[in-house]
Amino acid sequence: MKVKWKYSYLKKDMDAIEHTLRQLVTTEQPILHAASLKLLEAGGKRFRPVFVILGAKFGKYQLQSIKNVAATLELIHMASLVHDDVIDEAKLRRGKETINEEHGNKIAMYAGDFLFARALESMSEIEESKAHQRLADTILEVCLGEIEQIKDKYNFKQNLRCYLRRIKRKTALLISASCEIGAIASGAELKFQTVLKKYGYYLGMSYQIMDDILDFTSSDKELGKPAGSDLLQGNITLPVLFAMENPTLHEKIIKVNENTSVEYMKSLIEDIKKSGSIDRARDISDRYLDKALSSIKDLPKGEAKSMLITIAKNIGKRKS
Amino acid sequence: MKVKWKYSYLKKDMDAIEHTLRQLVTTEQPILHAASLKLLEAGGKRFRPVFVILGAKFGKYQLQSIKNVAATLELIHMASLVHDDVIDEAKLRRGKETINEEHGNKIAMYAGDFLFARALESMSEIEESKAHQRLADTILEVCLGEIEQIKDKYNFKQNLRCYLRRIKRKTALLISASCEIGAIASGAELKFQTVLKKYGYYLGMSYQIMDDILDFTSSDKELGKPAGSDLLQGNITLPVLFAMENPTLHEKIIKVNENTSVEYMKSLIEDIKKSGSIDRARDISDRYLDKALSSIKDLPKGEAKSMLITIAKNIGKRKS
Numbered sequence: 001m002k003v004k005w006k007y008s009y010l011k012k013d014m015d016a017i018e019h020t021l022r023q024l025v026t027t028e029q030p031i032l033h034a035a036s037l038k039l040l041e042a043g044g045k046r047f048r049p050v051f052v053i054l055g056a057k058f059g060k061y062q063l064q065s066i067k068n069v070a071a072t073l074e075l076i077h078m079a080s081l082v083h084d085d086v087i088d089e090a091k092l093r094r095g096k097e098t099i100n101e102e103h104g105n106k107i108a109m110y111a112g113d114f115l116f117a118r119a120l121e122s123m124s125e126i127e128e129s130k131a132h133q134r135l136a137d138t139i140l141e142v143c144l145g146e147i148e149q150i151k152d153k154y155n156f157k158q159n160l161r162c163y164l165r166r167i168k169r170k171t172a173l174l175i176s177a178s179c180e181i182g183a184i185a186s187g188a189e190l191k192f193q194t195v196l197k198k199y200g201y202y203l204g205m206s207y208q209i210m211d212d213i214l215d216f217t218s219s220d221k222e223l224g225k226p227a228g229s230d231l232l233q234g235n236i237t238l239p240v241l242f243a244m245e246n247p248t249l250h251e252k253i254i255k256v257n258e259n260t261s262v263e264y265m266k267s268l269i270e271d272i273k274k275s276g277s278i279d280r281a282r283d284i285s286d287r288y289l290d291k292a293l294s295s296i297k298d299l300p301k302g303e304a305k306s307m308l309i310t311i312a313k314n315i316g317k318r319k320s
Numbered sequence: 321m322k323v324k325w326k327y328s329y330l331k332k333d334m335d336a337i338e339h340t341l342r343q344l345v346t347t348e349q350p351i352l353h354a355a356s357l358k359l360l361e362a363g364g365k366r367f368r369p370v371f372v373i374l375g376a377k378f379g380k381y382q383l384q385s386i387k388n389v390a391a392t393l394e395l396i397h398m399a400s401l402v403h404d405d406v407i408d409e410a411k412l413r414r415g416k417e418t419i420n421e422e423h424g425n426k427i428a429m430y431a432g433d434f435l436f437a438r439a440l441e442s443m444s445e446i447e448e449s450k451a452h453q454r455l456a457d458t459i460l461e462v463c464l465g466e467i468e469q470i471k472d473k474y475n476f477k478q479n480l481r482c483y484l485r486r487i488k489r490k491t492a493l494l495i496s497a498s499c500e501i502g503a504i505a506s507g508a509e510l511k512f513q514t515v516l517k518k519y520g521y522y523l524g525m526s527y528q529i530m531d532d533i534l535d536f537t538s539s540d541k542e543l544g545k546p547a548g549s550d551l552l553q554g555n556i557t558l559p560v561l562f563a564m565e566n567p568t569l570h571e572k573i574i575k576v577n578e579n580t581s582v583e584y585m586k587s588l589i590e591d592i593k594k595s596g597s598i599d600r601a602r603d604i605s606d607r608y609l610d611k612a613l614s615s616i617k618d619l620p621k622g623e624a625k626s627m628l629i630t631i632a633k634n635i636g637k638r639k640s
Contacts, residue, residue, distance in 0.1 A: 086426065087426050106470060109403060112433075114464070120452075121453075121456040121457065133444040136437065140437040140438065
């Protein structure tokens with residue numbers, strides 16, 4: 001997905017947030033500093049900061065406080081990625097060696113804790129207790145989602161409801177919270193807070209479904225990790241759930257475990273791509289996008305609303 | 321150490337905090353719930369909640385808000401224990417199987433995250449941003465301390481300064497923060513906040529040194545884990561640092577690694593006990609206690625101050 005804000009009115013603010021993030025991962029502890037900086041520099045779309053800014057644009061926008069809120073949401077996201085990679089025993093993230101791969105699981109566990117602690121530090125000057133409450137609720141749900149994800153690994157009997165609940169916790173709630181907390185922190189009207197929270201939720205659901213699709217349809221290079229990694233790691237995503245409705249594919253899919261060969265996976269990925277399940281998953285993603293777009297129809301017109309619409313429209317087209 | 325508050329004017333408030341803690345570890349996720357409850361029920365001295373209460377007694381004391389702050393500090397402590405046990409590959413905690421031993425490192429990592437998230441939730445209604453800032457700073461330091469602890473494991477060349485910095489981060493800062501945040505949250509005068517912060521720091525240093533001594537002098541049963549566990553796990557504590565000044569003991573100590581036999585450890589523990597290094601460590605602990613006691617001499621008289629004194633005086637006498 002093209003990062004549109006690079007050319008937009010958000011550029012200056014996103015640069016300031018990037019600077020804040022760099023300051024926040026700075027520490028005298030050399031391993032932690034190197035590991036955190038590497039993850040930060042590997043990129044990522046800075047999706048959550050963008051949504052914090054856009055949410056805040058519906059209130060009294062002040063970059064000085066909003067940039068800290070934006071950094072908080074990004075750092076929480078990063079912390080959860082680091083702990084996720086431990087669970088998944090992932091070797092690559094954003095095309096670079098993961099912290100667990102480079103330094104082992106224990107350092108990775110504390111690196112996640114460190115990023116989390118920095119996230120709280122960045123948020124601690126915000127006065128609105130509602131913002132802290134929403135943040136705490138969200139972190140809790142994200143954490144519960146991660147535990148569910150361990151339990152659901154290689155569980156080929158799970159249903160659509162289980163998948164949707166998992167991606168809600170894994171992705172949608174943090175994006176939803178980014179939009180809403182941005183609005184809360186800038187003192188936006190309650191009705192705008194509610195609308196932005198909904199938008200973020202629908203958009204996040206759509207985004208994660210697309211992410212799960214791209215794990216099959218993108219190249220290793222575009223993904224920064226091998227295609228089909230999710231399934232190989234036992235994460236049963238929407239295209240897989242649909243593909244399993246076909247008895248032959250079902251047989252083939254339930255044989256997957258962490259030792260499955262590259263050849264087997266390549267052949268299976270092709271089968272899943274041919275099965276029509278990718279298109280069905282895309283339909284569901286599109287339905288969430290439609291809901292995201294219609295949820296914000298009553299927001300006041302302006303550049304912020306335009307960007308929310310643009311981002312939603314681009315989710316469906318993204319390639320990585 | 322006898323838990324004096326059971327018979328004191330803190331009983332009612334501590335019962336309320338216990339109830340709050342039970343509510344906070346409740347979750348529909350069965351493994352998390354069971355693991356957290358087991359850790360909670362295994363006991364612990366609830367030292368941090370006691371200090372939050374006592375700190376708050378120097379301001380406008382309101383149990384309704386203070387009990388949440390107290391629960392936050394205890395949950396952060398519990399979360400750090402859970403992650404510590406992963407690092408130490410500890411099998412027992414408070415006489416019970418650790419979460420990593422029972423459910424594996426991954427579940428333990430997320431159980432720590434869960435307790436941490438609940439800690440934030442409990443604190444999120446507190447309005448004073450200074451309390452949030454102090455909490456965030458403390459969490460960050462605790463986290464950095466944990467990383468240092470990994471680095472310092474089996475490092476027999478570390479010095480006293482290194483040890484003191486580590487126990488400051490590991491224990492003293494969280495106790496110091498408990499006293500101070502209690503005072504902040506109840507709107508106590510700034511000068512009282514400062515005094516309580518200092519008291520907590522000195523007391524915490526003394527407490528941890530005593531803890532490190534008890535690892536040698538207590539029975540397995542009193543400790544709830546094998547005596548000498550710290551050294552076996554590579555945590556170089558004050559009695560060990562002093563013992564290493566003796567060349568013969570130095571030779572014997574630097575041979576310890578995670579595979580050292582029970583017999584070797586038993587003999588080594590006896591040698592360390594005979595070397596006089598326990599008494600020297602106790603002297604340092606006592607010096608911190610004296611500082612703790614003299615730091616609060618200007619606090620207004622009353623039951624809270626009496627308890628702060630009683631606790632300090634009992635630290636030196638505790639057996640477990």
